[in-house]
Amino acid sequence: MMLEGRGVTHRFGGLTAVDNADFHIEEGEIVGLIGPNGAGKTTLFNLISGAIDLKSGTISYKGEDITDLRPDQISHRGLARTFQTPKLFMDQTAFENVRTAMIYGNPDKKFRYKDAEQAVNQLMAQAGMLTDRNKPVRDMSLSSRRRLEIARALALNAEMLLLDESMAGLNPTELSQSMKLITRLRDQGITIFMIEHVMQAIMGICDRIIVFHFGRPIAEGTPEEIASDSTVRAVYLGS
Amino acid sequence: MLTSTIIEERKVSLVVIPLTIVALAIAPSVVSGSQLITMITVLQFATLTLAWTMFSGPTRYISLATAALFGMGVYTSALLRDSLPIEALVLIGAVAAFVLAFAIGLLTLRLRGVYFILFTFGVTALIRSTVQWWESTVSLTVGRHVEGATNETVYLLMTIIFSLTLVVAFLLRNSKTGIALVAIGENQDAAEHLGINVTRVKVLTFAASAVFMGAAGAVMATRFRYIEPAIAFNPLISFLPVVMAIFGGVSRLWGPILGTAVLIVIQEFLITEYPFWYLLLFGLLLIVTVVWLQGGLVELVERVYWWLKIEWIKMKMRVKMRWREWREA
Numbered sequence A: 001m002m003l004e005g006r007g008v009t010h011r012f013g014g015l016t017a018v019d020n021a022d023f024h025i026e027e028g029e030i031v032g033l034i035g036p037n038g039a040g041k042t043t044l045f046n047l048i049s050g051a052i053d054l055k056s057g058t059i060s061y062k063g064e065d066i067t068d069l070r071p072d073q074i075s076h077r078g079l080a081r082t083f084q085t086p087k088l089f090m091d092q093t094a095f096e097n098v099r100t101a102m103i104y105g106n107p108d109k110k111f112r113y114k115d116a117e118q119a120v121n122q123l124m125a126q127a128g129m130l131t132d133r134n135k136p137v138r139d140m141s142l143s144s145r146r147r148l149e150i151a152r153a154l155a156l157n158a159e160m161l162l163l164d165e166s167m168a169g170l171n172p173t174e175l176s177q178s179m180k181l182i183t184r185l186r187d188q189g190i191t192i193f194m195i196e197h198v199m200q201a202i203m204g205i206c207d208r209i210i211v212f213h214f215g216r217p218i219a220e221g222t223p224e225e226i227a228s229d230s231t232v233r234a235v236y237l238g239s
Numbered sequence B: 001m002l003t004s005t006i007i008e009e010r011k012v013s014l015v016v017i018p019l020t021i022v023a024l025a026i027a028p029s030v031v032s033g034s035q036l037i038t039m040i041t042v043l044q045f046a047t048l049t050l051a052w053t054m055f056s057g058p059t060r061y062i063s064l065a066t067a068a069l070f071g072m073g074v075y076t077s078a079l080l081r082d083s084l085p086i087e088a089l090v091l092i093g094a095v096a097a098f099v100l101a102f103a104i105g106l107l108t109l110r111l112r113g114v115y116f117i118l119f120t121f122g123v124t125a126l127i128r129s130t131v132q133w134w135e136s137t138v139s140l141t142v143g144r145h146v147e148g149a150t151n152e153t154v155y156l157l158m159t160i161i162f163s164l165t166l167v168v169a170f171l172l173r174n175s176k177t178g179i180a181l182v183a184i185g186e187n188q189d190a191a192e193h194l195g196i197n198v199t200r201v202k203v204l205t206f207a208a209s210a211v212f213m214g215a216a217g218a219v220m221a222t223r224f225r226y227i228e229p230a231i232a233f234n235p236l237i238s239f240l241p242v243v244m245a246i247f248g249g250v251s252r253l254w255g256p257i258l259g260t261a262v263l264i265v266i267q268e269f270l271i272t273e274y275p276f277w278y279l280l281l282f283g284l285l286l287i288v289t290v291v292w293l294q295g296g297l298v299e300l301v302e303r304v305y306w307w308l309k310i311e312w313i314k315m316k317m318r319v320k321m322r323w324r325e326w327r328e329a
Helices: A041-049 A069-078 A094-105 A112-127 A142-154 A170-185 A200-204 A224-225 A229-238 B004-031 B032-059 B064-081 B087-105 B114-136 B151-173 B176-186 B188-193 B198-224 B236-248 B257-273 B278-292 B297-328
Strands: A003-010 A017-026 A030-034 A056-061 A079-081 A159-166 A191-195 A208-213 A216-221
Touching: A003 A041, A017 A041, A017 A159, A017 A216, A017 B176, A030 A041, A030 A170, A030 A200, A041 A069, A041 A159, A041 A191, A069 A079, A069 A094, A069 B188, A069 B198, A079 A142, A094 A112, A094 A142, A094 B176, A112 A200, A142 A159, A142 A170, A170 A191, A200 A208, A200 A224, A208 A224, A208 A229, A216 A224, A216 A229, A216 B198, B004 B032, B032 B064, B032 B151, B032 B176, B032 B198, B032 B236, B032 B257, B064 B087, B064 B114, B064 B198, B064 B236, B087 B114, B087 B151, B087 B198, B114 B188, B151 B198, B176 B198, B188 B198, B236 B257, B236 B278, B236 B297, B257 B278, B257 B297
Parallel strands: A030 A191, A030 A208, A079 A159, A159 A191
Antiparallel strands: A003 A017, A003 A056, A208 A216
16 A cells, blocks of 8 residues: 555644545555545645644555654655645756755765756656756746646655646646656556546546545545546536 | 856856955955954954855845844853953854854744744844843843954954855855755745755754854954943844845845945945935935845846957957958958
8 A cells, every 4th residue: 555544634723624534545556636626635635745734643655654744754755746836946947946856855865966967867858858957947838837846756756646736727738748647657656646627637547536525535436437426426516 | 046157156156265265364464454444344244144145045034133143242252251262252152143043943933924034033122122131130230341352353353254154155055955945945835845854954054154143243242342232232233234135136155245345335435425415325225226236236247247248249250250251352
């Protein structure tokens, strides 16, 4: 088991954003997390990545309890994420963005500048980003920014990626490129857990889908099962 | 900040830093007594501004605690000047400032933006009031006399402290920690998620930068000679480094130093030549900088440099074309 949550709960004041949620992700899976706005999907990601603290419950990653770890400690274990609105270093180039992750995300390798440079170039070539290498993030398109955020997460030597709506706002060509990239990453052995509203992507590449509503999973299954599930239809379309 | 400009800055600095230190070392035998005093003031504020920029420059956390940290050094001297040599006072002042900055750092962990600014300003006021209260009710003194040191001694010590600050600032900018500081300033959430222990980097850098402020305070106390809380913890000492750093340009190592030197020389000139207009002209100058030159003096220097370079290339091409035309004709 790659990732497991038990009784995960978080409240903002009186609002229970994530309510006693159980979930698990197996190694090598692409799992989609869907649900209406305000269902608590992004809060769940924030809890997993350590950005906010759990009120109760536990989260374990590869058998290790990571509930009380800080974000930097969690990312050192190979669990990396992207953000709904990309959180990039806007005044830096694409290269510098990835280099920071490469240098700090691999504490055991103790990168020197030159080694890091080579590793960054290799990674950017893999992600198809070499043409944007020296562009400041400010001048990059949304799709390039989203792709850069994935490249930066990969630089952490990631074994699992949490992707928060990494396909929102992309045009059809960019969307299919992005789907191909994610499938390719999975084939390289990286486990993917993704929040997505683009149904075409969710249905096209996910092995399994978890439906979130009012802070907890209400349905789970293959894309076909979810598409025909009556509770899911009720939540999305009204009964 | 683009990689290429950083590399260029590194090359330039490797030449200019040793030259600066040598120039400062031989200055006392060249300049007059009053010029030496001006240079001491420049060194004092250059050290404070540069140390302030170490932390506040890349992280964009604007600290107004400089006066508190500088004041720690000043009061160390005021209390221990009679019993210890000045070199020991410098070390103790540095350690005292480090400890205070470490504590402030731990207290402000969760504060960002304007809340951090207000907190650091508040801490400085709190410390000033506490010392004032202590002096008037416990030690029963209003102010303290500090035995003076010669201008040459003060100058020498300030040169050593400034040179150390400069070298450390340079190394920091080109280090792994430097990369983390810039990342924190750009986007702290992202920095955390890329494996940077944000708390440790912030607190340690802030405390390390305070070492130079405390050391400078310990030396300068022997020049002030009369110390009271309002002098040691003067809020202007918090504000001026911010003004000087912005005036010079925070994005380059040399910005804060250039800003300090130019501002202090202008200030001295205005005070002696136009004593009544001094503050008005000084204010106008700062407004012009903030409105038209947000990158500071270094930006102006760089713009002129690139303009000259481009004009030079244009001229070379023009000459080449004329030559070709002339040959063909």
